[in-house]
Amino acid sequence: MSVSNEIIEKIKNSNCSSDETFFQAVKEVLDSLKPVLDSDPIYKRHSIVERLITPDREFKFKVAWMDDNQNIKVNTGYRIQFNNALGPYKGGLRFHPSVNTGILKFLGFEQILKNSLTGLPIGGGKGGSDFDPKGKSNFEVMRFCSAYMTELHKYIGPRVDVPAGDIGVGAREIGYLFGEYKKITSSYEGILTGKPFMFGGSLLRPEATGYGCVYFTDEMLKYAGKEGFKDRVCAISGAGNVAIHTIEKLYNLGAKPVTCSDSKGTIYDSRGIDLPLLKEIKLQKRASLEEYILTNSDAIYTKVEDYPKGGHEVWNIPCDCAFPSATQNELTGLDAKNLIENGCISISEGANMPSTPEAIKLFKENNILFAPAKAANAGGVTVSEFEMSQNASMSKWTYEHLDEMLEKTMRSLCKRIHLTAIDYGVEGNYEDGANIAGFKRVADAMIAEGI
Numbered sequence: 001m002s003v004s005n006e007i008i009e010k011i012k013n014s015n016c017s018s019d020e021t022f023f024q025a026v027k028e029v030l031d032s033l034k035p036v037l038d039s040d041p042i043y044k045r046h047s048i049v050e051r052l053i054t055p056d057r058e059f060k061f062k063v064a065w066m067d068d069n070q071n072i073k074v075n076t077g078y079r080i081q082f083n084n085a086l087g088p089y090k091g092g093l094r095f096h097p098s099v100n101t102g103i104l105k106f107l108g109f110e111q112i113l114k115n116s117l118t119g120l121p122i123g124g125g126k127g128g129s130d131f132d133p134k135g136k137s138n139f140e141v142m143r144f145c146s147a148y149m150t151e152l153h154k155y156i157g158p159r160v161d162v163p164a165g166d167i168g169v170g171a172r173e174i175g176y177l178f179g180e181y182k183k184i185t186s187s188y189e190g191i192l193t194g195k196p197f198m199f200g201g202s203l204l205r206p207e208a209t210g211y212g213c214v215y216f217t218d219e220m221l222k223y224a225g226k227e228g229f230k231d232r233v234c235a236i237s238g239a240g241n242v243a244i245h246t247i248e249k250l251y252n253l254g255a256k257p258v259t260c261s262d263s264k265g266t267i268y269d270s271r272g273i274d275l276p277l278l279k280e281i282k283l284q285k286r287a288s289l290e291e292y293i294l295t296n297s298d299a300i301y302t303k304v305e306d307y308p309k310g311g312h313e314v315w316n317i318p319c320d321c322a323f324p325s326a327t328q329n330e331l332t333g334l335d336a337k338n339l340i341e342n343g344c345i346s347i348s349e350g351a352n353m354p355s356t357p358e359a360i361k362l363f364k365e366n367n368i369l370f371a372p373a374k375a376a377n378a379g380g381v382t383v384s385e386f387e388m389s390q391n392a393s394m395s396k397w398t399y400e401h402l403d404e405m406l407e408k409t410m411r412s413l414c415k416r417i418h419l420t421a422i423d424y425g426v427e428g429n430y431e432d433g434a435n436i437a438g439f440k441r442v443a444d445a446m447i448a449e450g451i
C-alpha cells in the first residue's frame with residue numbers, strides 16, 4: 001500500500017471520521033497530497049498529517065445571557081486553536097444555529113492551509129456559537145457578545161489567537177466583543193480583526209473576501225488564456241458580505257453579475273443585480289431578498305421551496321463564471337451538471353466548501369477552472385493580517401494602499417498555486433495546487449520547530 005493510502009486508512013479508522021464535514025475536508029486534502037506524501041518520506045516520519053488534523057486545543061463553554069424580556073438564555077460557545085506553526089491562531093467566529101464542533105473543525109482545518117497559502121505569518125483557528133443573531137435586537141446581540149467574551153478573553157491575545165468575523169459576526173458583533181474585552185482587561189489591543197475603522201479596523205476588511213475572490217479568478221482566467229471579465233455573465237449565490245463585494249468588484253471589472261440568493265430564495269436579474277438596492281435590503285434593513293422585486297419587478301424571485309430537487313436555483317441560470325458565496329455544500333452534483341451544460345467556464349468558491357465532492361469531481365472531469373475556497377476566499381484573512389500589522393504598529397493604511405496590497409497578494413497566491421500544480425504534473429488543477437502549496441509551507445515549519 002502506498003504511504004498516502006496507508007495514512008488515509010489510518011485516519012478513516014480514527015476519531016476524525018466521526019465528524020462528517022470535517023472528514024470530508026480532510027479526505028479532499030489528502031487526495032491532493034498523495035504525490036507529496038508518496039514522494040517525500042519526511043512527512044510520514046514526522047507524522048505531519050496526524051498532527052495537522054488534530055487541533056492544538058478546543059474550548060467549549062456555556063454562554064448565559066438575558067433577552068429583552070428578561071428571560072435567561074443559554075448557548076454554547078467554542079474556540080478551536082488548530083495550528084500555530086506559522087503565527088498566532090487566526091480564523092473567524094461564526095454565530096449560527098448550525099455551529100458545532102464538527103463544522104468548526106472543518107473550518108479550522110481549512111483555515112490552516114488557507115492562511116499558509118497567503119504567505120503571511122498566521123496560524124489557523126476557528127470559533128463561534130450556536131447563537132443566532134437573526135431577529136435579535138442590538139441590545140440582545142450586545143448582551144450575548146459580552147457573555148461570550150467573558151469566557152473567550154481567557155484564550156486570545158494579539159500574539160496568541162486573533163479571531164475575526166464570519167457568518168453572523170459582522171462589524172456590529174466585533175464592536176461589542178472588542179468593547180467587552182477592553183472592559184474586562186483594561187487593555188486596548190488588536191485581539192480581533194474586522195473592527196470598525198474608528199477603533200483600529202482596516203478600511204478594506206468588509207470588501208476583502210469578495211474583491212480578493214474576483215482578483216484571484218481574473219488571474220486564473222489569464223493563465224487559462226481566457227483573460228478578462230468584460231461582459232462576462234456571472235452567477236453569485238449568497239447576499240451577505242462576500243456575495244455583495246464579489247458583485248461590486250465584478251462590476252468594477254466590467255462583468256455582469258445577474259444573481260444573488262439568501263436562505264429563503266434567489267433573485268435573477270438579467271439586466272444585472274441592482275447593487276445599491278441589494279445593499280439597502282441586506283446591509284441596512286437586514287430583510288429578505290424577496291423585497292428586491294418590489295422595486296425591480298422585471299427581476300425573477302424563486303423561493304427555496306421551488307428550487308430544483310437536490311439543487312439550487314442560482315446554478316440553473318446560464319453564466320460564464322460562478323461564485324458560490326453563501327455556505328457549505330450549497331452546490332451539488334446536479335448544480336455542477338447544470339453549470340457545465342450551460343457553458344460555465346470557472347467556479348470560484350467565495351464561501352467555505354460550498355461545492356460537494358460530486359460537484360468538484362464533475363468540474364475536474366470537464367476541465368472547468370475550479371478555484372477552491374482556501375485560495376479563492378483568502379482575501380479576507382489577508383486583509384485581517386494587514387489589520388494586525390497596523391494595530392501592532394499603531395498605524396493606518398489608506399484604502400488604495402490596502403486594495404493594491406490585496407490585489408498583489410491574491411495574484412501572487414494564484415501564481416504560486418498555478419506553478420505548484422505544474423511542478424506536480426497537474427497543471428490547471430487549482431485544488432491540488434492549493435492543497436500542496438498550503439500543506440508544504442506549514443508542514444515544513446512544523447518539522448523545523450520540532451515535536
Ligand code: NDP
Nearest residue numbers: 167168209238239240241242261262263326351352377380
Ligand atoms: P453573511 O452572514 O454575511 O452572509 C451569508 C449569506 O448567505 C446570507 O445572505 C444568507 O442568507 C445566505 N445563505 C445562508 N445559507 C444559504 C443557503 N443555504 N442558500 C442561499 N443563501 C444562503 O456571511 P459571509 O458573506 O461573511 O460568509 C459567506 C461564506 O463565506 C461563509 O461560508 C463564510 O465562512 C465564508 N467566508 C467569509 C469570509 C468573510 O470575510 N466574511 C472570509 C472567508 C470565507 P440570509 O441573509 O437569509 O441569512
